[in-house]
Amino acid sequence: MTKESLVNFSKMAKPYLAAIFLQFGYAGLTIVVKFALNEGMSPYTYTVYRNLFAAVAVAPFAIIFERKVRPKMTISTFLKIMVLGLLGPVMQLDLFYSGMQYTTATFTASFYNVVPAITFILAWILRIEKVNMRKVHSQAKVLGTVVTIVGAMIMTLVKGPNIGLPWTKHTDLIQTAATALHSQQDILKGAVMIIVACFFWACFIILQAITLKSYPAGLSLTTLICTAGALQGSVVALVAERKNLAAWALHWDTKLLAMVYSGVICSGVTYYLSGIIMKEKGPVFFTAFNPLSTIIAAIMGTFILADQLDLGMALGAVGIMVGLYMVIWGKKHDNVPPESIAGNxxxxxxxxxxxxxxxxxxxxxxxxxxxxxxxxxxx
Structure with a gap:
């Protein structure tokens, strides 16, 4: 392999590797935050501290590396940043982790895979995503989106028998008692919260891709979004936890670990890397890798949290992943370079x-x- 070929391969592989890295971060986040929520952490104060830690972690890099390339702030950009701060760091996180309280880490991670489908639909409506129904790859993207939504519905509405995993059999009684605390109505309530959170996250991704065109300083944009999210989230948290001041207390425990880890890795690093990926591949490509975090979270959840897998969840997760990789296949053919086509x-x-x-x-x-x-x- 020549040096030029190696450079080209490295350039081509970077967005894929970055997307995979982020999914490992998301999978670890699901486990850590679910554990902290089980310990009584408030999802509202969690989002405030998460965004605060993210802003503090990224700000020095933005100041150092983007001081000469940072564009001037305009009213339009400022308004976009405020909306981004409300959509992702506040509404999406609050609803997502409130819904997680009624479900398991595996269920949450699996159900969150509807984000690519929602993102695809929004991008199609806004004409960011190209769709030509006469082309096979466009048909694959549309069909994959439908299969993803059906898989999410199966996960929510179909239970079925538990899939007995060897390392979770000794926790059956614990899981039965924990399940009794939440009725089917609670699970549906959690699912509704998560699906609304997915919609807000998809809107955030689309708007972030649009904002980066007029404000391409990724580190600065990440800092501003997290700062806006911390400020707006504080208002929501003060209202939601007005009778529970203890929710704001910080201790050296799992709750603090969840806040710092999610703030630095899953907000600061994620917002920045997602911007880089979307500049090159678009928002649909970025979200299409969500199924990887599902697999990782499911495996980790059974070991760490003793989550039980039922047949409905397994079938729904498989449907989601099949649908999403149909979308990825379609996206791959969207990105065929126009230099030349010899035969096929x-x-x-x-x-x-x-x-x-x-x-x-x-x-x-x-x-x-x-x-x-x-x-x-x-x-």
Missing amino acids: RVVPVDELPSTLVKPPTNQEPSDTTTTVVAGDEAV
Whole structure:
């Protein structure tokens, strides 16, 4: 492999590796926060501290590395940042973790996979995502979205027998007692909260992609979003926990670990890396990797939290992952570079035989005006 090929491969692989890294962070977050919620952590004060820790962690890097490239703040950008701070760091997190209190970590992580479907629909409506129903890859994206939504409904409405895992059998009695604390109505309530949180997160991702076009300083944007989220979240938390001042107390325990970990990794790093990924691949690509965190969280949840898997959850999770990877397949064909197409295989211009590369007839040959003949068509 030549040095140039290695550089090209590295450049191509970066968004994939970054997206995978973020899913590992999300999976660990689900386990840590669920454990802290079981210990009595308030989801409202948690979101405030999470955004505060994120802003403090990212701000120094924004000041140092973007002091010369940070664009001027406009009224339009300021309003977008305030809306972003409300959508993601406040509404999405509050609803998501409030819903998690009524469900398990595995259920929450699995159900959250409807985010790519919602993001795809919103991007389609806003014409950010290209859809041509005469093309197979566009049909795959649409069908994958439908399969994802059906899988989420199966997860919510279908229970079925438990899938006995060897390392969770000794916890059956504990899980039975814990399940008795929440009725089916509570589970549905949690599911509704999570699906609304998914909608807010999808809106956040779309708006973030739009904002980055006019305010491309990713570190500064992350700092401002988290700061706005902490301020707005404080108002919500003061109302929600007005009779529980102890919810604001910080101690050296799992709750503090959840706040710091989620703030630095899952808000600060995630907002910044997601912006980089979306600049290159778009918002639908970024959210399409959510199923990976489901698998990781499910495995970790059975070991750490003794979560039980039932048949409905397993079938729904499989449906979600199949649907989402249909979307990924469609997205892959969306991103075929326009340099050339020889038969059914994409071929870079510099790899084509010289007989297929012709300069324009009425212009001087140049690098920017090269015509590539592929089959019977010129590109």
